Amino acid sequence: MAVEEGGRGMGKVSISRSCRAYRMAAGLPAALLVSSLLITPMGLAADQPTHHGDMGEASAEKVIYREGGAMLHDRMMEEIKRQQEAIGMKGGYNTSANSHMLQQGVLLVAEDPTKVSVSSGQRCPANAPLKDYHISAINVEITLSRFLDYFPGYMYVLKENVEKVRGEEAANREAREKENDPGAVSNGLQGDAIQPLVIRANQGDCLKLTLHNEITEEPTSLVINGSSMVVAATGKPATPSNPEGTVAAGGQQSFEWYIKPDTQEGARFFRSHASREQFNQGLIGMLVVEPRGSRYLSPFDGKPMASGWEAMIEDPKGADFREFAIFYHEAGDEAFRLLNKKGEMLPQRDPHTDSDRPGARLL
Template identity: 75%
Template structure:
Protein backbone atom coordinates (compact mmCIF):
# COMPACT_ATOMS: atom_id res chain seq x y z
CA UNK A 1 0.00 0.00 0.00
CA UNK A 2 2.77 2.39 0.93
CA UNK A 3 4.56 1.57 -2.32
CA UNK A 4 1.36 2.30 -4.26
CA UNK A 5 0.90 5.69 -2.56
CA UNK A 6 4.54 6.57 -3.25
CA UNK A 7 4.07 5.81 -6.94
CA UNK A 8 0.90 7.92 -7.10
CA UNK A 9 2.59 10.88 -5.39
CA UNK A 10 5.64 10.60 -7.65
CA UNK A 11 3.44 10.48 -10.72
CA UNK A 12 1.57 13.55 -9.54
CA UNK A 13 4.78 15.49 -9.03
CA UNK A 14 5.96 14.54 -12.50
CA UNK A 15 2.69 15.39 -14.23
CA UNK A 16 2.11 18.73 -12.48
CA UNK A 17 5.08 20.57 -14.07
CA UNK A 18 4.09 19.22 -17.47
CA UNK A 19 0.53 20.49 -17.05
CA UNK A 20 1.80 23.85 -15.75
CA UNK A 21 4.19 24.15 -18.69
CA UNK A 22 1.42 23.38 -21.15
CA UNK A 23 -0.81 26.02 -19.56
CA UNK A 24 2.00 28.56 -19.68
CA UNK A 25 2.66 27.72 -23.33
CA UNK A 26 -1.01 28.25 -24.18
CA UNK A 27 -0.98 31.55 -22.27
CA UNK A 28 2.13 32.85 -24.04
CA UNK A 29 0.80 31.70 -27.39
CA UNK A 30 -2.36 33.71 -26.90
CA UNK A 31 -0.34 36.76 -25.82
CA UNK A 32 2.01 36.41 -28.79
CA UNK A 33 -0.92 36.10 -31.17
CA UNK A 34 -2.52 39.19 -29.67
CA UNK A 35 0.77 41.12 -29.95
CA UNK A 36 1.26 39.99 -33.53
CA UNK A 37 -2.06 41.55 -34.47
CA UNK A 38 -0.73 44.95 -33.28
CA UNK A 39 2.44 44.88 -35.41
CA UNK A 40 2.40 47.43 -38.21
CA UNK A 41 4.60 46.53 -41.16
CA UNK A 42 5.81 49.40 -43.32
CA UNK A 43 7.64 49.21 -46.60
CA UNK A 44 10.54 51.23 -45.16
CA UNK A 45 13.21 49.32 -47.03
CA UNK A 46 11.70 49.91 -50.44
CA UNK A 47 11.06 53.59 -49.70
CA UNK A 48 14.69 54.19 -48.70
CA UNK A 49 15.88 52.19 -51.69
CA UNK A 50 13.80 54.31 -54.07
CA UNK A 51 15.07 57.52 -52.48
CA UNK A 52 18.65 56.28 -52.73
CA UNK A 53 18.29 55.38 -56.41
CA UNK A 54 16.70 58.75 -57.17
CA UNK A 55 19.60 60.53 -55.48
CA UNK A 56 22.19 58.41 -57.32
CA UNK A 57 20.52 59.22 -60.65
CA UNK A 58 20.41 62.93 -59.79
CA UNK A 59 24.11 62.96 -58.98
CA UNK A 60 25.03 60.95 -62.07
CA UNK A 61 23.06 63.34 -64.28
CA UNK A 62 24.80 66.28 -62.63
CA UNK A 63 28.28 64.78 -62.98
CA UNK A 64 27.63 64.12 -66.66
CA UNK A 65 27.65 67.87 -67.26
CA UNK A 66 31.16 68.34 -65.85
CA UNK A 67 33.21 67.49 -68.92
CA UNK A 68 36.28 65.29 -69.21
CA UNK A 69 36.59 64.41 -65.53
CA UNK A 70 32.99 63.23 -65.18
CA UNK A 71 33.76 59.50 -65.46
CA UNK A 72 36.27 59.49 -62.62
CA UNK A 73 34.16 61.79 -60.48
CA UNK A 74 31.09 59.63 -61.11
CA UNK A 75 32.95 56.49 -60.01
CA UNK A 76 34.23 58.23 -56.90
CA UNK A 77 30.72 59.45 -56.07
CA UNK A 78 29.29 55.93 -56.27
CA UNK A 79 31.94 54.67 -53.83
CA UNK A 80 31.02 57.25 -51.20
CA UNK A 81 27.41 56.27 -50.57
CA UNK A 82 24.38 58.54 -50.45
CA UNK A 83 23.29 60.85 -47.64
CA UNK A 84 19.56 60.38 -47.02
CA UNK A 85 18.44 63.52 -45.21
CA UNK A 86 14.99 64.05 -43.78
CA UNK A 87 12.42 65.15 -46.35
CA UNK A 88 10.67 67.25 -43.71
CA UNK A 89 13.15 69.62 -42.04
CA UNK A 90 10.68 70.14 -39.18
CA UNK A 91 11.37 66.55 -38.08
CA UNK A 92 15.06 67.32 -37.54
CA UNK A 93 15.66 68.99 -34.17
CA UNK A 94 18.91 70.33 -32.76
CA UNK A 95 19.69 71.62 -29.28
CA UNK A 96 21.45 74.85 -28.36
CA UNK A 97 25.23 75.12 -28.13
CA UNK A 98 27.59 77.26 -26.06
CA UNK A 99 28.10 80.91 -27.00
CA UNK A 100 31.40 82.75 -26.71
CA UNK A 101 32.06 84.53 -23.39
CA UNK A 102 32.42 88.30 -23.66
CA UNK A 103 35.97 88.53 -22.28
CA UNK A 104 37.93 86.13 -24.51
CA UNK A 105 40.19 86.89 -27.51
CA UNK A 106 38.45 86.85 -30.88
CA UNK A 107 39.69 85.42 -34.18
CA UNK A 108 37.40 86.63 -36.96
CA UNK A 109 37.32 85.42 -40.57
CA UNK A 110 35.16 86.35 -43.54
CA UNK A 111 35.19 83.41 -45.95
CA UNK A 112 33.74 83.30 -49.46
CA UNK A 113 32.68 80.15 -51.28
CA UNK A 114 33.43 80.72 -54.98
CA UNK A 115 33.48 78.98 -58.34
CA UNK A 116 37.02 78.92 -59.72
CA UNK A 117 39.25 77.07 -62.17
CA UNK A 118 41.64 74.97 -60.10
CA UNK A 119 45.00 74.37 -61.76
CA UNK A 120 46.47 71.09 -60.54
CA UNK A 121 50.13 71.41 -61.48
CA UNK A 122 52.74 73.43 -63.36
CA UNK A 123 51.69 71.45 -66.43
CA UNK A 124 48.50 73.55 -66.12
CA UNK A 125 46.01 70.68 -65.97
CA UNK A 126 42.87 72.16 -64.47
CA UNK A 127 39.19 71.64 -63.77
CA UNK A 128 36.25 73.97 -62.99
CA UNK A 129 35.78 73.63 -59.25
CA UNK A 130 35.00 75.42 -56.01
CA UNK A 131 37.06 77.01 -53.26
CA UNK A 132 36.82 78.64 -49.85
CA UNK A 133 38.87 81.84 -49.80
CA UNK A 134 39.24 84.77 -47.41
CA UNK A 135 37.35 87.74 -48.81
CA UNK A 136 40.50 89.84 -48.50
CA UNK A 137 42.19 87.41 -50.94
CA UNK A 138 39.44 87.32 -53.57
CA UNK A 139 41.26 89.63 -55.98
CA UNK A 140 44.47 87.61 -55.61
CA UNK A 141 42.60 84.37 -56.35
CA UNK A 142 41.06 85.83 -59.51
CA UNK A 143 44.45 87.18 -60.60
CA UNK A 144 46.02 83.72 -60.20
CA UNK A 145 43.12 82.16 -62.09
CA UNK A 146 43.62 84.61 -64.98
CA UNK A 147 47.41 84.07 -65.02
CA UNK A 148 46.98 80.30 -65.15
CA UNK A 149 44.45 80.57 -67.95
CA UNK A 150 46.73 82.81 -70.01
CA UNK A 151 49.71 80.50 -69.43
CA UNK A 152 47.96 77.58 -71.13
CA UNK A 153 48.54 79.28 -74.46
CA UNK A 154 52.20 80.07 -73.78
CA UNK A 155 54.99 77.50 -74.05
CA UNK A 156 56.93 76.72 -70.85
CA UNK A 157 54.88 79.15 -68.76
CA UNK A 158 53.91 77.69 -65.33
CA UNK A 159 51.42 80.47 -64.71
CA UNK A 160 50.84 81.32 -61.06
CA UNK A 161 51.40 77.78 -59.74
CA UNK A 162 54.44 77.55 -57.45
CA UNK A 163 56.29 74.43 -56.38
CA UNK A 164 54.43 73.11 -53.34
CA UNK A 165 51.75 75.81 -53.53
CA UNK A 166 53.99 78.11 -51.49
CA UNK A 167 52.06 81.31 -51.09
CA UNK A 168 49.48 80.41 -53.75
CA UNK A 169 45.96 81.59 -52.98
CA UNK A 170 44.31 78.86 -55.06
CA UNK A 171 44.62 76.00 -52.60
CA UNK A 172 42.50 74.53 -49.78
CA UNK A 173 41.90 77.22 -47.16
CA UNK A 174 43.80 76.83 -43.87
CA UNK A 175 42.89 79.17 -41.00
CA UNK A 176 43.88 79.15 -37.34
CA UNK A 177 42.62 80.00 -33.88
CA UNK A 178 44.05 79.44 -30.40
CA UNK A 179 42.88 77.56 -27.36
CA UNK A 180 40.69 79.96 -25.37
CA UNK A 181 39.72 82.02 -28.44
CA UNK A 182 36.29 82.85 -29.78
CA UNK A 183 36.30 81.92 -33.46
CA UNK A 184 33.90 84.13 -35.42
CA UNK A 185 33.37 83.03 -39.00
CA UNK A 186 31.08 84.59 -41.59
CA UNK A 187 30.42 82.52 -44.70
CA UNK A 188 29.57 84.49 -47.85
CA UNK A 189 28.03 82.38 -50.59
CA UNK A 190 29.37 83.75 -53.88
CA UNK A 191 28.57 80.60 -55.86
CA UNK A 192 26.47 80.76 -58.99
CA UNK A 193 22.96 79.58 -58.09
CA UNK A 194 23.98 77.00 -55.45
CA UNK A 195 23.40 76.88 -51.72
CA UNK A 196 26.40 75.92 -49.61
CA UNK A 197 27.70 75.62 -46.06
CA UNK A 198 30.87 75.16 -44.03
CA UNK A 199 30.90 72.55 -41.26
CA UNK A 200 33.97 72.09 -39.04
CA UNK A 201 34.41 68.48 -37.96
CA UNK A 202 34.88 67.96 -34.23
CA UNK A 203 33.87 71.51 -33.33
CA UNK A 204 31.12 73.05 -31.20
CA UNK A 205 30.44 75.85 -33.68
CA UNK A 206 26.99 77.42 -33.51
CA UNK A 207 24.92 79.74 -35.67
CA UNK A 208 25.57 83.18 -34.19
CA UNK A 209 22.00 84.40 -34.59
CA UNK A 210 20.29 81.48 -32.85
CA UNK A 211 22.93 79.55 -30.90
CA UNK A 212 21.96 76.30 -32.61
CA UNK A 213 24.76 73.90 -33.59
CA UNK A 214 26.27 74.46 -37.03
CA UNK A 215 25.68 70.89 -38.20
CA UNK A 216 24.54 69.57 -41.59
CA UNK A 217 21.13 68.65 -40.13
CA UNK A 218 20.46 72.25 -39.07
CA UNK A 219 18.98 74.10 -42.06
CA UNK A 220 20.26 77.42 -40.65
CA UNK A 221 23.80 76.27 -41.45
CA UNK A 222 23.10 76.26 -45.20
CA UNK A 223 23.51 79.61 -46.96
CA UNK A 224 21.61 80.49 -50.14
CA UNK A 225 23.43 81.93 -53.15
CA UNK A 226 24.21 85.61 -52.63
CA UNK A 227 23.58 85.42 -48.88
CA UNK A 228 25.77 85.13 -45.79
CA UNK A 229 25.61 83.53 -42.35
CA UNK A 230 27.71 84.10 -39.23
CA UNK A 231 28.95 81.41 -36.85
CA UNK A 232 30.96 81.27 -33.66
CA UNK A 233 32.86 78.67 -31.66
CA UNK A 234 34.25 79.12 -28.18
CA UNK A 235 37.42 77.04 -28.30
CA UNK A 236 37.83 76.12 -24.66
CA UNK A 237 41.33 76.33 -23.14
CA UNK A 238 41.49 72.53 -22.78
CA UNK A 239 40.47 71.86 -26.40
CA UNK A 240 42.82 69.42 -28.10
CA UNK A 241 45.36 71.14 -30.33
CA UNK A 242 45.47 70.13 -33.97
CA UNK A 243 43.69 70.34 -37.30
CA UNK A 244 39.92 70.16 -37.79
CA UNK A 245 38.80 69.38 -41.32
CA UNK A 246 35.96 71.48 -42.70
CA UNK A 247 33.92 71.00 -45.85
CA UNK A 248 30.67 71.67 -47.62
CA UNK A 249 27.85 69.27 -46.84
CA UNK A 250 25.49 71.01 -49.27
CA UNK A 251 26.35 68.68 -52.15
CA UNK A 252 28.80 65.94 -53.00
CA UNK A 253 30.02 67.89 -56.03
CA UNK A 254 31.10 70.87 -53.92
CA UNK A 255 33.00 68.63 -51.50
CA UNK A 256 34.65 66.53 -54.22
CA UNK A 257 35.67 69.54 -56.30
CA UNK A 258 37.25 71.90 -53.81
CA UNK A 259 35.06 73.15 -50.96
CA UNK A 260 37.34 71.79 -48.25
CA UNK A 261 39.79 73.28 -45.79
CA UNK A 262 41.31 73.08 -42.34
CA UNK A 263 41.00 74.94 -39.07
CA UNK A 264 44.10 74.49 -36.92
CA UNK A 265 43.70 74.90 -33.15
CA UNK A 266 46.99 76.30 -31.85
CA UNK A 267 48.27 76.68 -28.26
CA UNK A 268 47.02 79.66 -26.27
CA UNK A 269 48.76 82.87 -27.27
CA UNK A 270 50.18 81.58 -30.57
CA UNK A 271 51.03 83.89 -33.47
CA UNK A 272 51.04 82.82 -37.11
CA UNK A 273 53.98 84.16 -39.11
CA UNK A 274 54.85 83.94 -42.79
CA UNK A 275 57.99 81.91 -43.56
CA UNK A 276 58.73 84.35 -46.39
CA UNK A 277 58.90 87.67 -44.52
CA UNK A 278 58.16 86.88 -40.86
CA UNK A 279 54.99 88.98 -40.87
CA UNK A 280 51.62 87.88 -39.50
CA UNK A 281 49.56 85.84 -41.93
CA UNK A 282 45.81 85.24 -41.90
CA UNK A 283 45.75 81.93 -43.77
CA UNK A 284 47.95 79.33 -45.41
CA UNK A 285 49.30 75.88 -44.60
CA UNK A 286 52.92 77.02 -44.23
CA UNK A 287 52.57 79.37 -41.22
CA UNK A 288 55.29 79.15 -38.59
Protein backbone atom coordinates in the same frame (compact mmCIF):
# COMPACT_ATOMS: atom_id res chain seq x y z
CA MET B 1 26.52 -29.00 -30.18
CA ALA B 2 23.74 -27.84 -32.42
CA VAL B 3 21.49 -27.21 -29.44
CA GLU B 4 24.31 -25.47 -27.67
CA GLU B 5 24.90 -23.29 -30.67
CA GLY B 6 21.18 -22.76 -30.95
CA GLY B 7 21.05 -21.95 -27.28
CA ARG B 8 23.86 -19.56 -27.72
CA GLY B 9 22.03 -18.04 -30.64
CA MET B 10 18.81 -17.72 -28.73
CA GLY B 11 20.71 -16.41 -25.79
CA LYS B 12 22.16 -13.74 -27.94
CA VAL B 13 18.77 -12.87 -29.27
CA SER B 14 17.25 -12.76 -25.82
CA ILE B 15 20.02 -10.53 -24.59
CA SER B 16 19.47 -8.24 -27.51
CA ARG B 17 15.75 -8.12 -26.84
CA SER B 18 16.23 -7.52 -23.14
CA CYS B 19 18.57 -4.61 -23.94
CA ARG B 20 15.97 -3.15 -26.24
CA ALA B 21 13.32 -3.61 -23.61
CA TYR B 22 15.56 -1.97 -21.03
CA ARG B 23 16.22 0.95 -23.33
CA MET B 24 12.52 1.32 -24.00
CA ALA B 25 11.78 1.16 -20.30
CA ALA B 26 14.51 3.69 -19.56
CA GLY B 27 13.28 5.95 -22.32
CA LEU B 28 9.66 5.85 -21.17
CA PRO B 29 10.06 8.26 -18.21
CA ALA B 30 11.93 10.66 -20.47
CA ALA B 31 9.12 10.54 -23.00
CA LEU B 32 6.56 11.05 -20.27
CA LEU B 33 8.60 13.95 -18.91
CA VAL B 34 8.78 15.62 -22.31
CA SER B 35 5.08 15.12 -22.88
CA SER B 36 4.35 16.59 -19.46
CA LEU B 37 6.44 19.65 -20.31
CA LEU B 38 4.52 20.08 -23.52
CA ILE B 39 1.17 19.73 -21.80
CA THR B 40 1.84 21.54 -18.54
CA PRO B 41 2.23 25.11 -19.88
CA MET B 42 -1.24 24.93 -21.41
CA GLY B 43 -2.65 23.80 -18.10
CA LEU B 44 -0.75 26.51 -16.27
CA ALA B 45 -1.85 29.08 -18.77
CA ALA B 46 -5.44 28.12 -18.10
CA ASP B 47 -4.93 28.85 -14.41
CA GLN B 48 -3.26 32.25 -14.86
CA PRO B 49 -5.25 35.49 -14.55
CA THR B 50 -5.80 37.48 -17.73
CA HIS B 51 -4.55 41.05 -18.27
CA HIS B 52 -7.90 42.27 -16.98
CA GLY B 53 -7.52 40.33 -13.76
CA ASP B 54 -10.17 37.72 -14.68
CA MET B 55 -9.68 33.98 -14.51
CA GLY B 56 -10.32 32.01 -17.63
CA GLU B 57 -8.98 29.58 -20.14
CA ALA B 58 -6.22 30.74 -22.45
CA SER B 59 -7.21 30.60 -26.07
CA ALA B 60 -4.78 28.97 -28.49
CA GLU B 61 -5.47 31.85 -30.85
CA LYS B 62 -3.76 34.25 -28.42
CA VAL B 63 -0.50 32.28 -28.46
CA ILE B 64 1.65 33.55 -31.33
CA TYR B 65 4.81 31.76 -32.41
CA ARG B 66 7.11 33.79 -34.69
CA GLU B 67 10.67 33.56 -35.85
CA GLY B 68 12.98 36.12 -34.21
CA GLY B 69 14.29 37.22 -37.62
CA ALA B 70 10.81 38.20 -38.80
CA MET B 71 10.24 40.30 -35.69
CA LEU B 72 13.56 42.09 -36.14
CA HIS B 73 12.75 42.68 -39.80
CA ASP B 74 9.43 44.30 -38.89
CA ARG B 75 11.12 46.52 -36.31
CA MET B 76 13.74 47.60 -38.84
CA MET B 77 11.13 48.36 -41.50
CA GLU B 78 9.15 50.45 -39.01
CA GLU B 79 12.30 52.41 -38.11
CA ILE B 80 13.22 52.92 -41.78
CA LYS B 81 9.72 54.23 -42.44
CA ARG B 82 10.07 56.64 -39.54
CA GLN B 83 13.47 57.78 -40.81
CA GLN B 84 12.10 58.28 -44.32
CA GLU B 85 9.38 60.54 -42.96
CA ALA B 86 12.01 62.67 -41.21
CA ILE B 87 14.64 62.43 -43.94
CA GLY B 88 13.93 65.94 -45.20
CA MET B 89 15.41 67.35 -41.98
CA LYS B 90 18.79 65.65 -42.43
CA GLY B 91 20.35 68.39 -44.56
CA GLY B 92 22.09 68.13 -47.90
CA TYR B 93 22.98 64.46 -47.51
CA ASN B 94 19.43 63.14 -47.14
CA THR B 95 19.58 61.21 -50.43
CA SER B 96 22.73 59.26 -49.56
CA ALA B 97 21.52 58.68 -46.00
CA ASN B 98 18.27 57.26 -47.31
CA SER B 99 19.91 55.01 -49.91
CA HIS B 100 22.44 53.78 -47.33
CA MET B 101 19.65 52.61 -45.04
CA LEU B 102 17.70 50.92 -47.81
CA GLN B 103 20.66 49.23 -49.52
CA GLN B 104 22.78 48.25 -46.53
CA GLY B 105 20.08 47.68 -43.94
CA VAL B 106 22.08 49.75 -41.43
CA LEU B 107 20.14 52.53 -39.74
CA LEU B 108 21.95 55.84 -39.35
CA VAL B 109 20.60 56.29 -35.83
CA ALA B 110 21.75 55.32 -32.36
CA GLU B 111 20.74 51.83 -31.25
CA ASP B 112 19.49 53.30 -27.99
CA PRO B 113 18.73 57.06 -28.25
CA THR B 114 18.60 57.33 -24.45
CA LYS B 115 22.34 56.57 -24.29
CA VAL B 116 23.30 59.41 -26.64
CA SER B 117 24.05 62.80 -25.12
CA VAL B 118 24.38 65.88 -27.36
CA SER B 119 24.96 69.35 -25.94
CA SER B 120 24.68 72.69 -27.69
CA GLY B 121 27.75 74.83 -28.23
CA GLN B 122 28.55 77.64 -25.85
CA ARG B 123 28.43 81.27 -26.89
CA CYS B 124 31.65 83.21 -26.55
CA PRO B 125 32.36 84.99 -23.24
CA ALA B 126 32.70 88.76 -23.57
CA ASN B 127 36.35 88.72 -22.48
CA ALA B 128 37.54 85.97 -24.87
CA PRO B 129 40.17 87.05 -27.47
CA LEU B 130 38.53 87.38 -30.89
CA LYS B 131 39.55 85.74 -34.16
CA ASP B 132 37.28 87.09 -36.91
CA TYR B 133 37.34 85.67 -40.45
CA HIS B 134 35.22 86.57 -43.48
CA ILE B 135 35.29 83.59 -45.84
CA SER B 136 33.96 83.49 -49.40
CA ALA B 137 32.88 80.27 -51.12
CA ILE B 138 33.50 80.71 -54.86
CA ASN B 139 33.58 78.95 -58.21
CA VAL B 140 37.13 78.70 -59.54
CA GLU B 141 39.24 76.88 -62.11
CA ILE B 142 41.70 74.88 -60.01
CA THR B 143 45.01 74.34 -61.81
CA LEU B 144 46.65 71.19 -60.46
CA SER B 145 50.25 71.38 -61.62
CA ARG B 146 52.76 73.23 -63.75
CA PHE B 147 51.57 71.06 -66.65
CA LEU B 148 48.39 73.18 -66.29
CA ASP B 149 45.93 70.30 -65.92
CA TYR B 150 42.84 71.76 -64.32
CA PHE B 151 39.15 71.37 -63.52
CA PRO B 152 36.26 73.75 -62.78
CA GLY B 153 35.71 73.50 -59.04
CA TYR B 154 35.11 75.41 -55.83
CA MET B 155 37.17 76.80 -52.98
CA TYR B 156 37.02 78.71 -49.71
CA VAL B 157 39.11 81.88 -49.61
CA LEU B 158 39.37 84.83 -47.25
CA LYS B 159 37.19 87.56 -48.69
CA GLU B 160 40.12 89.98 -48.89
CA ASN B 161 42.00 87.48 -51.10
CA VAL B 162 39.30 86.85 -53.72
CA GLU B 163 40.95 89.26 -56.17
CA LYS B 164 44.28 87.43 -55.80
CA VAL B 165 42.52 84.18 -56.70
CA ARG B 166 40.95 85.78 -59.76
CA GLY B 167 44.35 87.13 -60.82
CA GLU B 168 45.97 83.68 -60.60
CA GLU B 169 43.01 82.12 -62.38
CA ALA B 170 43.42 84.56 -65.29
CA ALA B 171 47.21 84.01 -65.42
CA ASN B 172 46.76 80.23 -65.57
CA ARG B 173 44.14 80.56 -68.29
CA GLU B 174 46.50 82.69 -70.39
CA ALA B 175 49.40 80.27 -69.79
CA ARG B 176 47.37 77.41 -71.27
CA GLU B 177 47.58 79.20 -74.63
CA LYS B 178 51.40 79.29 -74.51
CA GLU B 179 54.24 76.78 -74.59
CA ASN B 180 56.28 75.98 -71.47
CA ASP B 181 54.54 78.59 -69.32
CA PRO B 182 53.68 77.30 -65.81
CA GLY B 183 51.34 80.20 -65.16
CA ALA B 184 50.84 81.16 -61.52
CA VAL B 185 51.45 77.65 -60.12
CA SER B 186 54.54 77.49 -57.91
CA ASN B 187 56.37 74.35 -56.83
CA GLY B 188 54.51 73.07 -53.77
CA LEU B 189 51.86 75.83 -53.91
CA GLN B 190 54.16 77.98 -51.77
CA GLY B 191 52.29 81.25 -51.45
CA ASP B 192 49.68 80.57 -54.14
CA ALA B 193 46.22 82.00 -53.60
CA ILE B 194 44.53 78.99 -55.24
CA GLN B 195 44.94 76.33 -52.56
CA PRO B 196 42.83 74.84 -49.73
CA LEU B 197 42.12 77.44 -47.06
CA VAL B 198 43.97 77.03 -43.75
CA ILE B 199 43.09 79.37 -40.87
CA ARG B 200 44.12 79.34 -37.22
CA ALA B 201 42.76 80.21 -33.79
CA ASN B 202 44.07 79.71 -30.26
CA GLN B 203 42.87 77.86 -27.22
CA GLY B 204 40.56 80.22 -25.31
CA ASP B 205 39.70 82.29 -28.42
CA CYS B 206 36.29 83.26 -29.70
CA LEU B 207 36.30 82.21 -33.35
CA LYS B 208 33.84 84.15 -35.50
CA LEU B 209 33.27 83.14 -39.12
CA THR B 210 31.10 84.92 -41.66
CA LEU B 211 30.47 82.76 -44.72
CA HIS B 212 29.72 84.66 -47.94
CA ASN B 213 28.23 82.46 -50.65
CA GLU B 214 29.53 83.69 -54.02
CA ILE B 215 28.91 80.36 -55.79
CA THR B 216 26.68 80.67 -58.83
CA GLU B 217 23.11 79.53 -58.08
CA GLU B 218 24.04 76.97 -55.40
CA PRO B 219 23.59 76.95 -51.63
CA THR B 220 26.65 76.10 -49.56
CA SER B 221 27.83 75.57 -45.99
CA LEU B 222 30.93 75.30 -43.82
CA VAL B 223 31.03 72.69 -41.05
CA ILE B 224 34.10 72.29 -38.82
CA ASN B 225 34.60 68.70 -37.70
CA GLY B 226 34.90 68.26 -33.95
CA SER B 227 33.73 71.79 -33.13
CA SER B 228 30.83 73.22 -31.13
CA MET B 229 30.17 76.02 -33.61
CA VAL B 230 26.78 77.72 -33.43
CA VAL B 231 24.81 80.10 -35.62
CA ALA B 232 25.60 83.54 -34.20
CA ALA B 233 22.08 84.91 -34.63
CA THR B 234 20.21 82.09 -32.89
CA GLY B 235 22.76 80.08 -30.89
CA LYS B 236 21.61 76.86 -32.56
CA PRO B 237 24.25 74.26 -33.55
CA ALA B 238 25.83 74.90 -36.96
CA THR B 239 25.31 71.33 -38.16
CA PRO B 240 24.23 69.98 -41.57
CA SER B 241 20.79 69.11 -40.17
CA ASN B 242 20.13 72.74 -39.16
CA PRO B 243 18.81 74.70 -42.18
CA GLU B 244 20.28 77.90 -40.68
CA GLY B 245 23.75 76.46 -41.33
CA THR B 246 23.18 76.44 -45.10
CA VAL B 247 23.71 79.74 -46.94
CA ALA B 248 21.72 80.50 -50.09
CA ALA B 249 23.45 81.79 -53.22
CA GLY B 250 24.34 85.45 -52.76
CA GLY B 251 23.68 85.31 -49.01
CA GLN B 252 25.82 85.20 -45.90
CA GLN B 253 25.67 83.74 -42.39
CA SER B 254 27.76 84.30 -39.26
CA PHE B 255 28.91 81.57 -36.89
CA GLU B 256 30.91 81.45 -33.67
CA TRP B 257 32.78 78.87 -31.64
CA TYR B 258 34.19 79.39 -28.19
CA ILE B 259 37.38 77.32 -28.24
CA LYS B 260 37.73 76.42 -24.58
CA PRO B 261 41.21 76.71 -23.03
CA ASP B 262 41.47 72.93 -22.61
CA THR B 263 40.56 72.19 -26.25
CA GLN B 264 43.01 69.79 -27.87
CA GLU B 265 45.53 71.52 -30.14
CA GLY B 266 45.67 70.41 -33.75
CA ALA B 267 43.82 70.34 -37.06
CA ARG B 268 40.05 70.45 -37.56
CA PHE B 269 38.96 69.66 -41.12
CA PHE B 270 36.07 71.68 -42.54
CA ARG B 271 34.01 71.24 -45.68
CA SER B 272 30.71 71.96 -47.40
CA HIS B 273 27.80 69.65 -46.67
CA ALA B 274 25.52 71.34 -49.20
CA SER B 275 26.41 68.86 -51.96
CA ARG B 276 28.85 66.05 -52.63
CA GLU B 277 30.15 67.83 -55.75
CA GLN B 278 31.25 70.90 -53.78
CA PHE B 279 33.19 68.76 -51.32
CA ASN B 280 34.72 66.50 -53.99
CA GLN B 281 35.71 69.43 -56.19
CA GLY B 282 37.60 71.59 -53.74
CA LEU B 283 35.34 73.14 -51.09
CA ILE B 284 37.48 71.99 -48.17
CA GLY B 285 39.77 73.60 -45.62
CA MET B 286 41.35 73.35 -42.19
CA LEU B 287 41.21 75.18 -38.89
CA VAL B 288 44.26 74.63 -36.68
CA VAL B 289 43.87 75.14 -32.93
CA GLU B 290 47.12 76.62 -31.61
CA PRO B 291 48.49 77.11 -28.06
CA ARG B 292 46.91 79.94 -26.12
CA GLY B 293 48.21 83.39 -27.06
CA SER B 294 50.11 82.21 -30.17
CA ARG B 295 50.97 84.40 -33.16
CA TYR B 296 51.17 83.13 -36.74
CA LEU B 297 54.02 84.43 -38.88
CA SER B 298 54.70 84.06 -42.59
CA PRO B 299 57.72 81.85 -43.42
CA PHE B 300 58.48 84.19 -46.34
CA ASP B 301 58.80 87.56 -44.57
CA GLY B 302 58.22 86.87 -40.85
CA LYS B 303 55.15 89.12 -40.73
CA PRO B 304 51.77 88.17 -39.19
CA MET B 305 49.65 86.10 -41.58
CA ALA B 306 45.92 85.42 -41.81
CA SER B 307 45.94 82.13 -43.73
CA GLY B 308 48.23 79.62 -45.39
CA TRP B 309 49.22 75.97 -45.19
CA GLU B 310 52.71 76.69 -43.81
CA ALA B 311 53.43 79.03 -40.92
CA MET B 312 55.80 79.82 -38.07
CA ILE B 313 53.98 79.62 -34.72
CA GLU B 314 55.22 81.90 -31.96
CA ASP B 315 54.15 80.36 -28.64
CA PRO B 316 54.48 82.80 -25.69
CA LYS B 317 54.65 79.97 -23.13
CA GLY B 318 56.56 77.35 -25.06
CA ALA B 319 58.98 76.71 -27.89
CA ASP B 320 58.22 78.28 -31.26
CA PHE B 321 57.73 75.87 -34.15
CA ARG B 322 57.11 75.61 -37.87
CA GLU B 323 53.80 74.17 -39.02
CA PHE B 324 52.70 72.47 -42.24
CA ALA B 325 49.05 71.64 -42.91
CA ILE B 326 48.91 68.79 -45.45
CA PHE B 327 45.83 67.74 -47.43
CA TYR B 328 45.38 64.56 -49.43
CA HIS B 329 42.31 64.84 -51.62
CA GLU B 330 40.88 63.08 -54.67
CA ALA B 331 39.32 65.44 -57.19
CA GLY B 332 35.79 64.38 -58.07
CA ASP B 333 34.41 60.85 -58.05
CA GLU B 334 35.29 57.90 -60.30
CA ALA B 335 33.29 59.35 -63.19
CA PHE B 336 34.80 62.85 -62.92
CA ARG B 337 37.28 63.77 -65.66
CA LEU B 338 40.10 66.29 -65.31
CA LEU B 339 41.16 68.47 -68.26
CA ASN B 340 44.57 69.07 -69.79
CA LYS B 341 45.77 72.53 -70.85
CA LYS B 342 43.98 72.14 -74.20
CA GLY B 343 40.67 71.45 -72.49
CA GLU B 344 40.71 67.75 -73.42
CA MET B 345 39.68 65.15 -70.85
CA LEU B 346 42.52 63.20 -69.28
CA PRO B 347 42.28 59.40 -69.68
CA GLN B 348 40.80 57.34 -66.89
CA ARG B 349 43.93 55.15 -66.97
CA ASP B 350 47.43 56.43 -67.67
CA PRO B 351 48.63 54.88 -70.98
CA HIS B 352 52.24 54.65 -69.71
CA THR B 353 51.95 53.59 -66.05
CA ASP B 354 48.41 52.11 -66.11
CA SER B 355 47.60 54.12 -62.97
CA ASP B 356 43.96 54.97 -62.31
CA ARG B 357 42.73 58.54 -62.90
CA PRO B 358 46.13 60.24 -63.44
CA GLY B 359 46.40 63.67 -61.82
CA ALA B 360 43.30 63.21 -59.65
CA ARG B 361 45.14 62.57 -56.34
CA LEU B 362 45.97 65.95 -54.93
CA LEU B 363 48.49 66.68 -52.18
